[in-house]
Amino acid sequence: MNFTEVLEKLKAKNEVLESKDEMGVLNVWVSAKTIKNVITFLKNDMQFDQLSFVTAVDLMINNHIEMVYRLFSYETKTEIVIKVKLDRVRPEIETISDIFSTANWHERETSEMFGVKFINHPDPNRLLLPDGVDMPLRKDFKSDDMIPLPKV
């Protein structure tokens, strides 16, 4: 399956906001409401059976948190990246952990690192961080422990 074929098939069934070729990999932006349908479609109809990871990127200048879902197909050896732009003040998105079990932990990590709320998540507890540290991977994170080294 090549690049354009995947995009055509995806566009036929789902709403695609934007798409881009990033180093030979198809990047697709969809809206937060449709994420579950898109991922289900990719898994069931397009043979994308592995979810490599889920993470987010803090785009502070655009006031966005960008969710990144990377999928890989063991059958066709194709990769695809699904991205969702979320509001930085109140980022909320539906969980996909019922589609891919691996998303459970990845979403918990993303949730504590970026403050993204995953709706209907089966286990919305913290994964890695202790209480009191919130959203450290956001660009405007400040902590008393972050002291710059003295200039020599």
Add this chain to the structure above:
Amino acid sequence: MTIKAPFELEKLSNDEYILNMGPQHPSTHGVLRIVLKLDGEVVKDLYADVGYIHSSVEKMCENKKYEMIMPYTDRLDYLSAVNYNWGYVLAVEKLMGIVVPERAEYIRVMLAELNRIMSHLLWYSAYGMDVGALTPIMYAFREREEVIDIIEGMTGGRLTHNAFRFGGFKNDLPKDFMERLQKFIGHFNDKIDEYEALLINNIILTARTKGVGILSKEKAINYGVTGPSLRGSNCAVDLRKTAPYSIYEKFDFKVCVGKNGDTWDRLKVRMDEMRESTKILKQAMEGIQAGEIMAKVPKIIKPAIGEVYTKVESARGEFGVYLVSDGSDKPYRIKFRSPSFSNLSVLREISIGSKIADVVAIMGSLDLVIPEIDR
């Protein structure tokens, strides 16, 4: 730090109780806490509590120059550090379009395969101790020491080598390298037979591991399990073969798979993989030619704006680096997709219903390294 009770206590029936395993427990190989809900000796539920040694590597990397990040990748997994260097180096090289000279690629392959053997040998020793066999470590560490000595001669480091550079390798091979490697390869295959006779084919271990902790292929893929743990479930996925990076297409080796996906199959796959690594090493020794070990790389590393994801087959599975560059000399965002993270998440699924002693056997067969889970 408040520790939330993972199971609601009032939901326990009269026969059930909760057992806390870890964070300091010899079989967890690091700081990992597992909470078990038991009925007698049978595991009813399991909850893995991670994050005890979270060190915010990803955040630190955002504030460091590209060259300064290399040592952090070593320390994600101190047992097969080179593969983690490689994943990171590949990402930057791909973004900058650097082509690595062939000799450097050969050196990288040799070091990575030695590292894989080293990591599997430690796993073998530790697994023996997990299930109560204290002898195997004496045998495996004899050869592991030999491998580490070879690597030390090559890079100067014994565990964290920090030997990769953007565009090549730190230094050329030492003079006695080929001789030592030849000697090692010459007798290592016989030693693997010895290890198998000692532990893997041992009647007590087979009885304890066959049919225990069965992980089906579909479940493994759904949980994002990779590496030997996935191959044990009869799924022939090895990134060196299925998505070859560097010069792995040149080598003739086979992807080792198990049959049933039980604990024993995962052990067997690792033993077979050591044999395949020896095969690759042998071919690399014959194929390596004289030449440059560094490509021409700009003094200041400033990749163009863009993002890239590269993955390598580490000793534990797919290690990936997702790198977002904004054109400056520091990465905008870096995400390490570590294999043990996903491999551990499947533990609950495959342990429920087994005995408590089997949890140790199952957990050992997943070959976890905690610093890469916590990062």
